[in-house]
Amino acid sequence: MSTTVVNTGTEGKTWGGGNKPLNASYGKMMMWFFIVSDALTFSGFLAAYGFSRFKFIDSWPIADEVFTHVPFFHGNYPMIYVAFMTFILIMSSVTMVLAVDAGHHLNKAKVTLYMFLTIIGGLIFVGSQAWEWATFIKGDFGAIQTKGGNILQFVDTEGQRVALGDFVVAEHKDRTAHERKNGLWFVSEGTLPTYTVEEVIHGLETHENVLVRTQLLDEHGHKTVLSREESLKQVKENGKLVVEGANLHVNEYGSPLFADFFFFITGFHGFHVFSGVIINIIIFFNVILGTYEKRKSYEMVEKVGLYWHFVDLVWVFVFTFFYLV
Amino acid sequence: MAHAHKLEIFRGLIKFKSNTQKIWGVLIFLTIVTAIEVILGIYKPEVLMGKVLGMKGLNWIFIILTIVKAYYITWDFMHMRDETKALQRMVVWTAVFLILYLIFILLEEGGYVFDVYKDGYVKRDF
Numbered sequence: 382m383s384t385t386v387v388n389t390g391t392e393g394k395t396w397g398g399g400n401k402p403l404n405a406s407y408g409k410m411m412m413w414f415f416i417v418s419d420a421l422t423f424s425g426f427l428a429a430y431g432f433s434r435f436k437f438i439d440s441w442p443i444a445d446e447v448f449t450h451v452p453f454f455h456g457n458y459p460m461i462y463v464a465f466m467t468f469i470l471i472m473s474s475v476t477m478v479l480a481v482d483a484g485h486h487l488n489k490a491k492v493t494l495y496m497f498l499t500i501i502g503g504l505i506f507v508g509s510q511a512w513e514w515a516t517f518i519k520g521d522f523g524a525i526q527t528k529g530g531n532i533l534q535f536v537d538t539e540g541q542r543v544a545l546g547d548f549v550v551a552e553h554k555d556r557t558a559h560e561r562k563n564g565l566w567f568v569s570e571g572t573l574p575t576y577t578v579e580e581v582i583h584g585l586e587t588h589e590n591v592l593v594r595t596q597l598l599d600e601h602g603h604k605t606v607l608s609r610e611e612s613l614k615q616v617k618e619n620g621k622l623v624v625e626g627a628n629l630h631v632n633e634y635g636s637p638l639f640a641d642f643f644f645f646i647t648g649f650h651g652f653h654v655f656s657g658v659i660i661n662i663i664i665f666f667n668v669i670l671g672t673y674e675k676r677k678s679y680e681m682v683e684k685v686g687l688y689w690h691f692v693d694l695v696w697v698f699v700f701t702f703f704y705l706v
Numbered sequence: 707m708a709h710a711h712k713l714e715i716f717r718g719l720i721k722f723k724s725n726t727q728k729i730w731g732v733l734i735f736l737t738i739v740t741a742i743e744v745i746l747g748i749y750k751p752e753v754l755m756g757k758v759l760g761m762k763g764l765n766w767i768f769i770i771l772t773i774v775k776a777y778y779i780t781w782d783f784m785h786m787r788d789e790t791k792a793l794q795r796m797v798v799w800t801a802v803f804l805i806l807y808l809i810f811i812l813l814e815e816g817g818y819v820f821d822v823y824k825d826g827y828v829k830r831d832f
Binding site for chain 1 (some may be wrong): 725749755769772773774780783789790793812813819
């Protein structure tokens with residue numbers, strides 16, 4: 382049987398098979414390709430955000446004025462809390478990469494510790510995001526929405542924001558929120574605003590120092606403040622709805638699209654962080670059980686590490702385009 | 707498992723002794739960049755508010771710093787530095803070209819819609 386062909390004579394040549402041109406394992410490579418496709422999804426969202434922003438380039442809300450709160454502290458601290466969240470996420474990225482490094486040295490104790498710290502960092506981040514959402518939904522100053530869907534905010538003569546509660550008095554109302562259980566069945570409405578437009582007009586008339594600030598940005602990038610007469614005229618003629626806080630329909634900070642994109646993009650990112658935490662927990666228990674110890678390879682930690690770093694990477698971009706630019 | 711890590715960053719300007727040390731070094735660098743971004747974002751220096759190529763100079767700085775951060779996260783935390791050239795290009799160029807196209811088309815159209823509102827007969831300010 383000396384004529385039987387047992388090999389192709391191309392062993393060791395480029396097309397001889399057994400080649401690994403990318404020199405990466407299947408799992409790792411596929412994680413990279415997943416990351417590329419997910420990156421495209423996120424860039425789709427951020428580019429859509431850019432589209433809406435360019436569409437309303439002269440009236441988009443100023444992020445510095447929207448995200449000014451820090452838990453347990455009163456006052457105006459723009460950016461500080463988001464910067465803290467960014468730092469937490471970068472920090473958890475570091476503990477993750479330290480876990481991967483410890484995995485290369487097959488050091489089970491260290492992998493366990495660093496995975497644990499990564500999970501804690503992820504939980505702090507998700508919690509912070511939940512808090513940020515709650516603050517954003519609650520709102521702080523309140524505003525009037527016009528018939529055209531524009532937002533009128535209130536400032537004093539020095540340009541400081543004035544909350545509706547500071548100059549409007551709520552009177553007794555007979556109107557209550559329509560619930561599913563009474564009135565028209567299975568039809569409900571959201572929470573009613575604390576004040577009515579009439580009460581706001583009345584408050585504005587009796588407070589000489591309150592002015593209306595429109596969405597429009599002047600050439601220096603500040604919002605336009607109307608004169609006293611124009612303020613009264615604008616609210617009386619066009620005021621339609623009192624807005625407190627933000628949801629998918631109305632947004633006291635400016636264009637409703639801003640709130641929509643905020644919920645959608647940070648929500649989608651937060652969901653990634655959440656699922657990352659879940660996957661990290663699964664891997665964490667596998668590490669403790671010694672699955673990878675037996676396998677003599679901690680590559681699984683490396684793969685979830687890639688995903689976790691990607692989540693951090695996306696946040697870097699969300700941070701820039703939502704909060705800074 | 708690739709045990710051999712490339713340990714120099716900034717094109718060989720800084721070379722670390724171990725992978726762990728490199729991680730902490732990159733963390734310090736990323737923290738400094740984030741701090742610069744936040745400080746610029748809070749104070750918004752007037753000098754940087756001039757328009758460069760149709761966008762505020764400050765925004766260009768933010769975007770460039772973000773890409774710098776993204777590079778170091780991908781290259782050092784995700785160990786892209788240790789992968790083959792082919793894998794690096796496959797991941798990076800695919801994303802870069804598709805994203806650039808997406809950004810171009812959406813921002814261009816967003817600007818067009820803005821002009822329609824501004825110069826056309828669609829009234830929005832009421």
